[in-house]
Amino acid sequence: MSWDPEALRGTPVNPDAAISVRGLTKRFGDFSAVDGIDVDVPRGQVFGFLGPNGSGKTTTIRMLTGTIAPQAGQALVLGEDVIRHPERAKRRIGYMSQKFALFEDLTVDENLRFYAGVYDLPPERFAAQRRYVLEMADLIGRENELTANLSVGWRQRLALGAATIHDPELLFLDEPTGGVDPVARRQFWDLLYDLASRGVTLFVTTHYMDEATHCNRLAFIYRGRLIAEGSPQQIRRDFISQRILEVSVGDPDAALQWLEQAEGVAEAYLSGASLHAVIGSGAQGRDELAPWLTGRMREAGFADVRAVEVDPTIEDVFVNLVSRQP
């Protein structure tokens, strides 16, 4: 395993990074929501912050945006100390939350005007930004509609437009695609790529594992601690030494039970419509692993079983990492 969770511990914060955090800790009573995390987010990257619900993703973002103060640790955002001077970085960052945080009882135009006013945009710049946002969100001609009447995909793009109306250098997105259909999610990620290509650093939390592959870098947080960090390729390579078989079978429930007991199978779980079986690095060669398992399963009565070796997905890594935690 090449990632060392201690690598950054105790090193000075890095003012050149978009975000640089050392020992960041937030406790609510006895509960440590974020427990001493160390991470550097390089500028201009799409940084995916992954973890199950309640693992500390939102709390981390709130500390980084200066909304709440941590109990311990250091945090630089765009080189500014957000713990001592939370107001300094605010003009240069943007934030979009899992809730649709525009004013529903204001029109599209009024929402944009409000946020442009908050950042004190000069009129000509506002005009340009407004045009850009309306085009991007596909809302031309609907400027005077109340945002309450927009459907989710449009609202979300408008919210992105409002959150970036001041051209932030760093954008925090907290589960931005929650409750959005797959097509709208794809469109939304296209917009995020667009921002990234213009040099905006994106700090995205999500629990959609397929979205994780869209990121340049990933960090996994679990129970307030970072348990993995690196590029998707690195993470796939480093964190799984085992091999994965995708198993399709008529009765996945029974097969899952069988696999969980089977010798040589480290782990088995449902993945979409099929099963993933994690095989401890056995002696079988590249083409031998699948026949080895299907043979045994046919003997056990699963006549229709098919298996194929697949590269571990981020989801495989994630399940694997979490199951390894104490």
Add this chain to the structure above:
Amino acid sequence: MSLRRVRLLMWKEFLQLRRDPLLLRLLFLMPVMQLILFGYVVAADVRNLATAVIDLDRTSTSRQIEASFASSGYFAIVAHPDGETALKPLMDTGQVRIAIIIPEGTQAALDKGQNAPLGIVVDGSDSQLASVGSGYAGQIVARLNAERIDRLGVDIAAPGIDARVRVLFNPTLAQVNTMIPGLVAAILMISIMAIMSQAVVRERERGTLEQMFVTPIGRGEYLVGKVTPYALMAVGQLSLVALVGLFWFRVPFNGTFSVVLVGLGLFMLTSIGMGLLVSLVSRTRHQAQQTVMFIMIPSFVLSGFIFPIDSMPPSIVPISYLIPLTYAITVLRGSFVKGSGFEALAVQLLVMVAFAVVIFGAALIATRRRLSE
């Protein structure tokens, strides 16, 4: 604090308020309707009280006594039982609320220059009715005495008792004059607290609060931008409700407008502050509504609005001095009915200033501590 951002927040708030059809009704229509509706209820004087007369004397004097009760308008004589035993069932069933017993020998006693006792039996199950009823009865007896004294030219000290009740400030004892000013304050408090208590927590629920605090908007700017539009609307509301109170119910206004305005204005400020505080510390709108209810009920009961503070047990009285409505009612009643000026009401007004300072101070602290949690 940036004035530009405060103005921006106010613009946004006004747009939102304008688009809330319920709110405008809640703010202007409801208080006026409540005032008119409750005004008639609280101001209802005791009239035509079902009365029984037990005339055991059966003389011209006793008939004169009965006649003066009957003609007062407060008493409707509905029964003439022949004794107290016959009275009891009438009272038990509520057919009769008050009974006047003229004992045998009343005229004879008066003629001899002796005191003549008159029995008044009151149904105490409705204490309000009982006290008002017996008060009126006392007045009538007193007037009767006075007439007799005049007519006979007898020595004043001798017969009867001079039970004349002098009612200060409100000679007709019209409840409306004291109740309407209090009602105005109470209704304004309900509506402004109910509305204000939703103001912040709604934004918290919708996530817009969180969004705004990631921007350069400061907490002070947010508070000022939030409260100012509501305060301006409260001024409009207050004027409307006070005018309806004055003109619809024709409450005689003996005071100065400036006292009433300062008193009501300060009271509105404390109400806005309390609503704001509730809104800041509540997690959900529902919670905020319930908290407002819990504040409102003791305010009504303990402020002297319904029950006089003088008649409260001494251990409860200090609590009523912790309620802003108590001071508002004293100021309004004093100003409307007695015409008291700033000097006479200085203590109450200063206490309200202190309330406003404490409440808004607490709101500011709550903004720092609670908004982002």
